[in-house]
Amino acid sequence: MALRHALLAALLDRELSGYQLTKLFDLAASSFWHASSQQLYAELAKLEADGLLTGHEVVQHGRPNKRVFALTDNGRDELARFTAAPTKPISIRDDLIVKAYAEHAADPSVLIKQLEDRLAQSRAKDEFLQSQLARLRDGKSEEEYLASAENIGPYLAGTRGRMYLRDEIDWCEWASGVLRNRS
Amino acid sequence: MALRHALLAALLDRELSGYQLTKLFDLAASSFWHASSQQLYAELAKLEADGLLTGHEVVQHGRPNKRVFALTDNGRDELARFTAAPTKPISIRDDLIVKAYAEHAADPSVLIKQLEDRLAQSRAKDEFLQSQLARLRDGKSEEEYLASAENIGPYLAGTRGRMYLRDEIDWCEWASGVLRNRS
DNA sequence: GGATGCATGTAAGGGGTTACATGATTTT
DNA sequence: AAAATCATGTAACCCCTTACATGCATCC
Structure with a gap:
Protein backbone atom coordinates (compact mmCIF):
# COMPACT_ATOMS: atom_id res chain seq x y z
CA MET A 1 0.00 0.00 0.00
CA ALA A 85 3.80 1.65 12.38
CA PRO A 86 7.52 1.92 11.48
CA THR A 87 8.01 4.61 8.86
CA LYS A 88 9.25 3.37 5.51
CA PRO A 89 12.36 5.09 4.17
CA ILE A 90 11.83 7.98 1.80
CA SER A 91 11.71 7.33 -1.88
CA ILE A 92 13.26 10.16 -3.88
CA ARG A 93 13.85 9.96 -7.58
CA ASP A 94 15.14 13.09 -9.21
CA ASP A 95 16.45 12.99 -12.76
CA LEU A 96 17.99 16.42 -12.35
CA ILE A 97 20.38 15.20 -9.66
CA VAL A 98 21.30 12.22 -11.84
CA LYS A 99 22.10 14.69 -14.61
CA ALA A 100 24.25 16.72 -12.24
CA TYR A 101 26.04 13.57 -11.14
CA ALA A 102 26.81 12.80 -14.79
CA GLU A 103 28.09 16.33 -15.37
CA HIS A 104 31.33 14.96 -16.74
CA ALA A 105 29.54 13.42 -19.74
CA ALA A 106 27.45 16.49 -20.50
CA ASP A 107 27.73 19.72 -22.38
CA PRO A 108 27.88 22.34 -19.57
CA SER A 109 25.45 24.72 -21.26
CA VAL A 110 22.88 21.94 -21.62
CA LEU A 111 23.11 21.10 -17.94
CA ILE A 112 22.94 24.77 -16.96
CA LYS A 113 19.75 25.09 -18.95
CA GLN A 114 18.18 22.18 -17.11
CA LEU A 115 19.14 23.73 -13.78
CA GLU A 116 17.62 27.05 -14.78
CA ASP A 117 14.38 25.39 -15.89
CA ARG A 118 14.03 23.66 -12.56
CA LEU A 119 14.91 26.89 -10.79
CA ALA A 120 12.01 28.69 -12.42
CA GLN A 121 9.59 25.88 -11.60
CA SER A 122 10.69 25.74 -7.99
CA ARG A 123 10.38 29.49 -7.55
CA ALA A 124 6.79 29.37 -8.81
CA LYS A 125 5.93 26.43 -6.56
CA ASP A 126 7.55 28.15 -3.60
CA GLU A 127 5.52 31.31 -4.07
CA PHE A 128 2.35 29.25 -4.22
CA LEU A 129 3.21 27.25 -1.13
CA GLN A 130 4.20 30.39 0.74
CA SER A 131 0.79 31.90 0.04
CA GLN A 132 -0.92 28.71 1.17
CA LEU A 133 0.94 28.78 4.48
CA ALA A 134 0.12 32.47 4.95
CA ARG A 135 -3.54 31.64 4.37
CA LEU A 136 -3.41 28.99 7.05
CA ARG A 137 -1.80 31.38 9.53
CA ASP A 138 -4.55 33.86 8.74
CA GLY A 139 -2.79 36.98 10.02
CA LYS A 140 -1.31 35.33 13.07
CA SER A 141 2.41 34.87 13.64
CA GLU A 142 3.69 31.35 13.13
CA GLU A 143 4.28 30.90 16.83
CA GLU A 144 0.80 32.09 17.69
CA TYR A 145 -0.78 29.95 14.99
CA LEU A 146 1.04 26.77 15.99
CA ALA A 147 0.10 27.26 19.63
CA SER A 148 -3.56 27.97 19.00
CA ALA A 149 -4.75 26.23 15.84
CA GLU A 150 -6.67 23.02 16.11
CA ASN A 151 -5.19 21.08 13.21
CA ILE A 152 -1.61 21.99 12.44
CA GLY A 153 -0.76 18.89 10.35
CA PRO A 154 -1.01 20.60 6.95
CA TYR A 155 1.14 23.46 8.22
CA LEU A 156 3.85 21.10 9.45
CA ALA A 157 3.84 19.22 6.13
CA GLY A 158 3.71 22.40 4.06
CA THR A 159 6.67 23.82 5.94
CA ARG A 160 8.72 20.76 5.04
CA GLY A 161 7.70 21.21 1.42
CA ARG A 162 8.84 24.79 1.48
CA MET A 163 12.20 23.87 2.94
CA TYR A 164 12.63 21.45 0.07
CA LEU A 165 11.79 24.12 -2.48
CA ARG A 166 14.09 26.70 -0.90
CA ASP A 167 16.95 24.21 -1.14
CA GLU A 168 16.11 23.38 -4.70
CA ILE A 169 16.27 27.08 -5.56
CA ASP A 170 19.55 27.60 -3.71
CA TRP A 171 21.13 24.48 -5.16
CA CYS A 172 20.15 25.25 -8.76
CA GLU A 173 21.57 28.76 -8.44
CA TRP A 174 24.75 27.50 -6.84
CA ALA A 175 25.34 24.60 -9.22
CA SER A 176 24.69 26.61 -12.37
CA GLY A 177 27.03 29.30 -11.03
CA VAL A 178 29.75 26.72 -10.43
CA LEU A 179 29.36 25.38 -13.95
CA ARG A 180 29.46 28.85 -15.48
CA ASN A 181 32.68 29.69 -13.62
CA ARG A 182 34.37 26.61 -15.03
CA SER A 183 33.58 27.22 -18.67
CA MET B 1 12.94 3.85 -18.24
CA ALA B 85 16.04 15.75 -22.78
CA PRO B 86 13.36 17.55 -20.72
CA THR B 87 13.75 16.65 -17.05
CA LYS B 88 10.88 14.71 -15.53
CA PRO B 89 9.38 16.17 -12.38
CA ILE B 90 10.71 14.85 -9.08
CA SER B 91 9.01 11.94 -7.46
CA ILE B 92 9.02 12.20 -3.68
CA ARG B 93 7.15 9.83 -1.45
CA ASP B 94 7.68 10.28 2.24
CA ASP B 95 5.42 8.50 4.69
CA LEU B 96 6.73 10.66 7.52
CA ILE B 97 5.31 13.83 5.98
CA VAL B 98 1.99 12.07 5.42
CA LYS B 99 2.01 11.18 9.10
CA ALA B 100 2.73 14.80 10.01
CA TYR B 101 -0.10 15.94 7.76
CA ALA B 102 -2.44 13.58 9.60
CA GLU B 103 -1.26 14.87 12.97
CA HIS B 104 -4.84 15.60 14.00
CA ALA B 105 -5.71 11.89 13.93
CA ALA B 106 -2.62 10.78 15.82
CA ASP B 107 -1.42 10.42 19.36
CA PRO B 108 1.18 13.23 19.68
CA SER B 109 3.72 11.06 21.50
CA VAL B 110 3.54 8.46 18.72
CA LEU B 111 4.21 11.06 16.07
CA ILE B 112 7.01 12.61 18.11
CA LYS B 113 8.66 9.21 18.32
CA GLN B 114 8.53 8.80 14.55
CA LEU B 115 10.09 12.23 14.09
CA GLU B 116 12.87 11.38 16.51
CA ASP B 117 13.60 8.09 14.78
CA ARG B 118 13.97 9.84 11.45
CA LEU B 119 16.07 12.53 13.08
CA ALA B 120 18.57 9.94 14.28
CA GLN B 121 18.71 8.28 10.85
CA SER B 122 19.21 11.57 9.08
CA ARG B 123 21.97 12.65 11.43
CA ALA B 124 23.84 9.42 10.75
CA LYS B 125 23.38 9.75 6.99
CA ASP B 126 24.48 13.37 7.11
CA GLU B 127 27.69 12.53 8.93
CA PHE B 128 28.46 9.88 6.35
CA LEU B 129 27.75 12.16 3.41
CA GLN B 130 29.77 14.95 4.98
CA SER B 131 32.76 12.63 5.24
CA GLN B 132 32.31 11.55 1.62
CA LEU B 133 32.33 15.15 0.45
CA ALA B 134 35.40 15.91 2.55
CA ARG B 135 37.14 12.93 0.94
CA LEU B 136 36.33 14.28 -2.51
CA ARG B 137 37.69 17.73 -1.61
CA ASP B 138 40.86 16.01 -0.35
CA GLY B 139 42.13 18.86 1.78
CA LYS B 140 41.20 21.62 -0.62
CA SER B 141 38.61 24.28 0.10
CA GLU B 142 35.29 23.84 -1.68
CA GLU B 143 35.99 26.78 -3.95
CA GLU B 144 39.41 25.49 -4.88
CA TYR B 145 38.11 21.96 -5.44
CA LEU B 146 35.21 23.06 -7.66
CA ALA B 147 37.50 25.21 -9.76
CA SER B 148 40.20 22.61 -10.24
CA ALA B 149 38.71 19.10 -10.10
CA GLU B 150 38.09 17.23 -13.30
CA ASN B 151 34.79 15.58 -12.47
CA ILE B 152 32.65 17.56 -10.02
CA GLY B 153 29.32 15.78 -10.74
CA PRO B 154 29.33 13.59 -7.63
CA TYR B 155 30.17 16.62 -5.51
CA LEU B 156 27.29 18.66 -6.94
CA ALA B 157 24.87 15.76 -6.37
CA GLY B 158 26.21 15.00 -2.91
CA THR B 159 25.82 18.62 -1.87
CA ARG B 160 22.15 18.49 -2.82
CA GLY B 161 21.78 15.33 -0.77
CA ARG B 162 23.33 17.02 2.21
CA MET B 163 21.01 20.00 1.93
CA TYR B 164 18.12 17.55 1.99
CA LEU B 165 19.44 15.86 5.10
CA ARG B 166 20.13 19.13 6.92
CA ASP B 167 16.52 20.14 6.30
CA GLU B 168 15.25 16.80 7.45
CA ILE B 169 17.19 17.23 10.69
CA ASP B 170 15.97 20.81 11.20
CA TRP B 171 12.38 19.96 10.38
CA CYS B 172 12.20 16.91 12.64
CA GLU B 173 13.61 18.94 15.53
CA TRP B 174 11.25 21.83 14.87
CA ALA B 175 8.12 19.72 14.37
CA SER B 176 8.69 17.53 17.41
CA GLY B 177 9.30 20.69 19.45
CA VAL B 178 6.05 22.20 18.23
CA LEU B 179 4.16 19.04 19.16
CA ARG B 180 5.76 18.89 22.60
CA ASN B 181 4.81 22.50 23.33
CA ARG B 182 1.18 21.78 22.54
CA SER B 183 0.77 18.76 24.81
C1' DG C 1 -16.29 29.12 -32.02
C1' DG C 2 -12.26 27.43 -29.53
C1' DA C 3 -9.82 27.00 -25.37
C1' DT C 4 -9.88 26.13 -20.62
C1' DG C 5 -11.78 24.19 -16.43
C1' DC C 6 -14.65 20.74 -14.14
C1' DA C 7 -15.49 15.95 -13.60
C1' DT C 8 -14.57 10.84 -13.94
C1' DG C 9 -12.94 7.11 -15.63
C1' DT C 10 -10.75 2.36 -18.72
C1' DA C 11 -6.87 -0.47 -20.54
C1' DA C 12 -2.24 -1.87 -21.18
C1' DG C 13 2.22 -2.18 -19.93
C1' DG C 14 6.43 -1.08 -17.48
C1' DG C 15 8.86 -0.34 -13.16
C1' DG C 16 9.61 -1.50 -8.51
C1' DT C 17 8.86 -4.15 -4.08
C1' DT C 18 8.63 -8.31 -1.36
C1' DA C 19 9.69 -12.90 -0.60
C1' DC C 20 12.70 -16.53 -1.52
C1' DA C 21 17.31 -18.74 -2.67
C1' DT C 22 22.33 -19.95 -2.56
C1' DG C 23 27.08 -20.10 -1.26
C1' DA C 24 31.86 -18.75 -0.03
C1' DT C 25 34.78 -16.12 3.24
C1' DT C 26 36.00 -13.21 7.09
C1' DT C 27 35.14 -11.48 11.58
C1' DT C 28 33.53 -12.10 16.43
C1' DA D 1 30.14 -21.84 16.08
C1' DA D 2 27.51 -18.04 14.75
C1' DA D 3 27.12 -13.72 12.57
C1' DA D 4 28.31 -10.50 9.22
C1' DT D 5 30.14 -9.38 4.64
C1' DC D 6 30.71 -10.35 -0.17
C1' DA D 7 28.31 -11.76 -4.25
C1' DT D 8 24.39 -12.74 -7.49
C1' DG D 9 20.27 -13.82 -8.69
C1' DT D 10 14.61 -15.85 -9.63
C1' DA D 11 9.55 -15.37 -9.21
C1' DA D 12 5.31 -13.22 -8.11
C1' DC D 13 2.79 -9.45 -7.40
C1' DC D 14 1.49 -4.73 -6.72
C1' DC D 15 1.92 0.04 -7.76
C1' DC D 16 2.22 3.53 -10.95
C1' DT D 17 2.64 5.61 -15.50
C1' DT D 18 1.15 6.37 -20.23
C1' DA D 19 -2.22 6.46 -23.57
C1' DC D 20 -6.91 6.82 -24.54
C1' DA D 21 -11.84 8.33 -23.69
C1' DT D 22 -16.04 11.25 -22.69
C1' DG D 23 -18.99 15.21 -21.85
C1' DC D 24 -20.81 19.54 -19.92
C1' DA D 25 -20.08 24.52 -18.77
C1' DT D 26 -17.78 28.77 -18.65
C1' DC D 27 -14.60 32.18 -20.36
C1' DC D 28 -12.46 34.82 -24.14
Missing part, protein backbone atom coordinates in the same frame (compact mmCIF):
# COMPACT_ATOMS: atom_id res chain seq x y z
CA ALA A 2 1.19 3.46 -0.67
CA LEU A 3 -1.15 6.12 -2.00
CA ARG A 4 -3.80 4.82 0.42
CA HIS A 5 -2.55 6.63 3.49
CA ALA A 6 -1.73 9.83 1.68
CA LEU A 7 -5.36 9.91 0.52
CA LEU A 8 -6.71 9.19 3.98
CA ALA A 9 -4.54 11.98 5.38
CA ALA A 10 -5.78 14.41 2.74
CA LEU A 11 -9.39 13.63 3.64
CA LEU A 12 -8.89 14.02 7.35
CA ASP A 13 -11.28 16.71 8.64
CA ARG A 14 -12.76 17.53 5.23
CA GLU A 15 -14.56 16.07 2.26
CA LEU A 16 -13.04 16.31 -1.21
CA SER A 17 -13.88 15.02 -4.68
CA GLY A 18 -11.56 13.06 -6.94
CA TYR A 19 -10.99 16.16 -8.98
CA GLN A 20 -10.09 18.31 -5.99
CA LEU A 21 -7.70 15.61 -4.83
CA THR A 22 -6.17 15.53 -8.30
CA LYS A 23 -5.18 19.15 -7.97
CA LEU A 24 -3.90 18.63 -4.45
CA PHE A 25 -1.72 15.69 -5.48
CA ASP A 26 -0.71 17.18 -8.76
CA LEU A 27 1.32 20.34 -8.61
CA ALA A 28 2.65 22.87 -6.24
CA ALA A 29 0.87 22.09 -3.01
CA SER A 30 2.16 18.62 -2.34
CA SER A 31 5.90 18.53 -2.40
CA PHE A 32 5.60 15.34 -0.45
CA TRP A 33 3.44 13.07 -2.54
CA HIS A 34 2.48 12.97 -6.17
CA ALA A 35 -0.25 10.97 -7.91
CA SER A 36 -2.06 11.09 -11.24
CA SER A 37 -5.82 11.44 -11.52
CA GLN A 38 -6.21 7.94 -12.92
CA GLN A 39 -4.46 6.48 -9.93
CA LEU A 40 -6.55 8.58 -7.56
CA TYR A 41 -9.91 7.51 -8.95
CA ALA A 42 -8.82 3.88 -8.87
CA GLU A 43 -7.57 4.10 -5.31
CA LEU A 44 -10.64 6.01 -4.12
CA ALA A 45 -12.83 3.20 -5.46
CA LYS A 46 -10.74 0.65 -3.59
CA LEU A 47 -10.81 2.61 -0.37
CA GLU A 48 -14.57 2.90 -0.58
CA ALA A 49 -14.89 -0.84 -1.29
CA ASP A 50 -12.72 -1.50 1.77
CA GLY A 51 -14.96 0.69 3.94
CA LEU A 52 -12.30 3.28 4.80
CA LEU A 53 -14.08 6.03 2.85
CA THR A 54 -17.67 6.86 1.98
CA GLY A 55 -18.65 8.76 -1.14
CA HIS A 56 -21.61 11.13 -1.41
CA GLU A 57 -23.00 12.63 -4.60
CA VAL A 58 -23.06 16.43 -4.50
CA VAL A 59 -25.42 18.15 -6.95
CA GLN A 60 -23.99 21.34 -8.43
CA HIS A 61 -25.55 23.97 -10.66
CA GLY A 62 -23.45 25.33 -13.52
CA ARG A 63 -20.99 22.46 -13.15
CA PRO A 64 -21.01 18.69 -13.46
CA ASN A 65 -22.03 16.96 -10.27
CA LYS A 66 -19.28 15.46 -8.17
CA ARG A 67 -18.77 12.73 -5.62
CA VAL A 68 -17.04 13.80 -2.44
CA PHE A 69 -15.34 11.36 -0.11
CA ALA A 70 -15.13 11.35 3.66
CA LEU A 71 -13.23 9.20 6.15
CA THR A 72 -15.15 6.49 7.98
CA ASP A 73 -14.29 5.46 11.53
CA ASN A 74 -12.39 2.54 10.06
CA GLY A 75 -10.50 4.96 7.85
CA ARG A 76 -9.54 7.10 10.83
CA ASP A 77 -8.39 4.01 12.74
CA GLU A 78 -6.35 2.87 9.78
CA LEU A 79 -4.61 6.26 9.67
CA ALA A 80 -3.76 6.02 13.37
CA ARG A 81 -2.36 2.50 12.86
CA PHE A 82 -0.32 3.77 9.94
CA THR A 83 1.15 6.59 12.03
CA ALA A 84 2.19 4.18 14.76
CA ALA B 2 14.11 5.13 -14.94
CA LEU B 3 16.87 3.34 -13.04
CA ARG B 4 18.74 3.05 -16.35
CA HIS B 5 20.20 6.52 -16.33
CA ALA B 6 20.99 6.56 -12.66
CA LEU B 7 23.05 3.42 -13.24
CA LEU B 8 24.82 4.86 -16.25
CA ALA B 9 25.64 7.98 -14.24
CA ALA B 10 27.03 5.91 -11.38
CA LEU B 11 29.29 4.03 -13.80
CA LEU B 12 30.63 7.13 -15.49
CA ASP B 13 34.42 7.21 -15.12
CA ARG B 14 34.66 4.00 -13.09
CA GLU B 15 33.81 0.33 -13.08
CA LEU B 16 31.65 -1.13 -10.34
CA SER B 17 30.10 -4.49 -9.58
CA GLY B 18 26.42 -5.14 -8.86
CA TYR B 19 27.24 -5.47 -5.19
CA GLN B 20 29.12 -2.18 -5.04
CA LEU B 21 26.22 -0.50 -6.81
CA THR B 22 23.83 -2.03 -4.31
CA LYS B 23 25.59 -0.23 -1.50
CA LEU B 24 25.71 3.00 -3.48
CA PHE B 25 22.00 2.89 -4.23
CA ASP B 26 20.99 1.54 -0.87
CA LEU B 27 21.31 3.79 2.12
CA ALA B 28 23.22 6.84 3.15
CA ALA B 29 25.18 7.69 0.07
CA SER B 30 22.46 8.32 -2.43
CA SER B 31 19.86 10.70 -1.16
CA PHE B 32 18.78 11.13 -4.73
CA TRP B 33 18.00 7.66 -5.99
CA HIS B 34 17.16 4.39 -4.32
CA ALA B 35 17.10 0.87 -5.75
CA SER B 36 17.14 -2.65 -4.38
CA SER B 37 19.80 -5.19 -5.30
CA GLN B 38 17.31 -7.35 -7.20
CA GLN B 39 16.35 -4.44 -9.34
CA LEU B 40 19.97 -3.54 -9.95
CA TYR B 41 21.03 -6.97 -11.15
CA ALA B 42 18.02 -7.14 -13.47
CA GLU B 43 18.68 -3.69 -14.91
CA LEU B 44 22.41 -4.34 -15.31
CA ALA B 45 21.59 -7.42 -17.40
CA LYS B 46 19.25 -5.37 -19.57
CA LEU B 47 21.78 -2.58 -20.02
CA GLU B 48 24.42 -5.10 -21.04
CA ALA B 49 22.01 -6.76 -23.49
CA ASP B 50 21.29 -3.32 -24.95
CA GLY B 51 24.97 -2.66 -25.41
CA LEU B 52 25.17 0.35 -23.07
CA LEU B 53 27.36 -1.50 -20.57
CA THR B 54 29.99 -4.23 -20.76
CA GLY B 55 30.70 -6.64 -17.91
CA HIS B 56 34.09 -8.14 -17.10
CA GLU B 57 34.79 -10.95 -14.65
CA VAL B 58 37.25 -9.92 -11.95
CA VAL B 59 39.00 -12.77 -10.12
CA GLN B 60 39.51 -12.08 -6.43
CA HIS B 61 41.39 -14.00 -3.75
CA GLY B 62 39.75 -14.39 -0.36
CA ARG B 63 36.40 -13.26 -1.78
CA PRO B 64 33.94 -14.49 -4.37
CA ASN B 65 34.73 -13.28 -7.85
CA LYS B 66 32.71 -10.39 -9.17
CA ARG B 67 31.59 -8.91 -12.46
CA VAL B 68 32.30 -5.22 -12.90
CA PHE B 69 30.49 -3.08 -15.42
CA ALA B 70 31.76 -0.23 -17.55
CA LEU B 71 30.04 2.23 -19.87
CA THR B 72 30.31 1.63 -23.61
CA ASP B 73 30.42 4.50 -26.09
CA ASN B 74 26.72 3.90 -26.69
CA GLY B 75 26.14 4.14 -22.97
CA ARG B 76 27.96 7.46 -22.78
CA ASP B 77 25.95 8.80 -25.72
CA GLU B 78 22.73 7.66 -24.11
CA LEU B 79 23.68 9.56 -20.94
CA ALA B 80 24.31 12.73 -22.94
CA ARG B 81 20.94 12.38 -24.70
CA PHE B 82 19.26 11.88 -21.34
CA THR B 83 20.84 15.06 -19.97
CA ALA B 84 19.62 17.09 -22.92
